[in-house]
Amino acid sequence: MPVAPAQFLAQGDDRYTELLAVACGKHKLKRYLPALLRVARRTVRYRTTEPEDYAQKGNTRFGGAPDLPPGMAFPLSDDGNHWRFYAQLNLAEVAPLQPYLPREGMLYFFGEDQESLEKSLVVHFTAPPTSLVTYAYPEDIQFENGSADDLYPGLKAFAEATVSVPNLYRAQDRWTGRDAVLMKIEENEKLQKAYWALDEELSGKEESCHLVNAHVFTQHKTPEEQASDAKGGLPGEWINLLTLESDRRPNGFCFWDAGTLTYSIHMKDLALGDFSRVFVSLESS
Secondary structure, three states: OOOOHHHHEOOOOHHHHHHHHHHHHHOOOHHHHHHHHHHOEEEEEEEEEEEOOOOOOOOOEEOOOOEEOOOOOOOEOOOOOEOEEEEEEEHHHHHHHOOOOOOOOEEEEEEOOOOOOOOEEEEEEOOOHHHOEEOOOOOOOOEOOOOHHHOOOOEEEEEEEEEEOOOOOOOOOOOOHHHHHHHHHHOOHHHHHHHHHHHHHHHOHHHOOEEEOOOOOOOOOOHHHHHHHHHOOOHHHEEEEEEEEOOOOOOOOOOOOOOEEEEEEEHHHHHHOOOOOOEEEEEOO
16 A cells, blocks of 8 residues: 655645744744645644533544444443543545545544553444434443543534744654754753743644644653664654543543544555554653
8 A cells, every 4th residue: 555654744735834934934943844844744633622411423522522433332341331422533524634634524532441552443434424422421331441530521622724843852763864953952042941841832732732733752762763673664664543632621631641532554554544553652751
């Protein structure tokens, strides 16, 4: 199955390159625009809006209860405890924003245990929205390594185009050759602060936005490098399918010390629509 790595990059799409150019100009980082264009990613940003009222089935949702297709059971552990439901993405809504995700259907994200991350589930279904059934949690619900308080509140969200720039923290071995110029930002406190502001504006981190195909802050190995170690392939062949940010709402997402949870997928698996080998990692300060 042929894959096109360029489709994941901002370069080559006028909408995304303009977003990055304007942001670099605003934060006085225009001299680094050529280097950033080589590595910045074409990203979808999900901004959560209001509590889910479940009036519409098949809309994009973070937390709460999923709208499941016929024949799909809610995943449970061997002990009968519920896995955590993180998100359902309506892919038709974001088809105009990017070329790499399936063009229709729903993409569901689950995880058995937020501590060990050993088991996860990403499922793609193209069932008609009218056939979906909103899952009803039992009153005595228990989660693996958790309690009923771990039921995240459901939130509606809308998608928008953005650009993701790389994390430069301890990244001198990652950004080399022509891209080594980016590390000069880390050597200058004023430039560093400007770059942080650029990243926060584009990513929406301060507003707890969730991201598709984004660079992820890490103090050690990136999610792509971890996926490569665990599942094979080169780090550059792995894509961060969805990065979930901890949020500040009561009972909202909280990954260790307010970190991020990332589902990564190999480019070829994504091209084939095969979500069975997705790798999950958690980054926290």
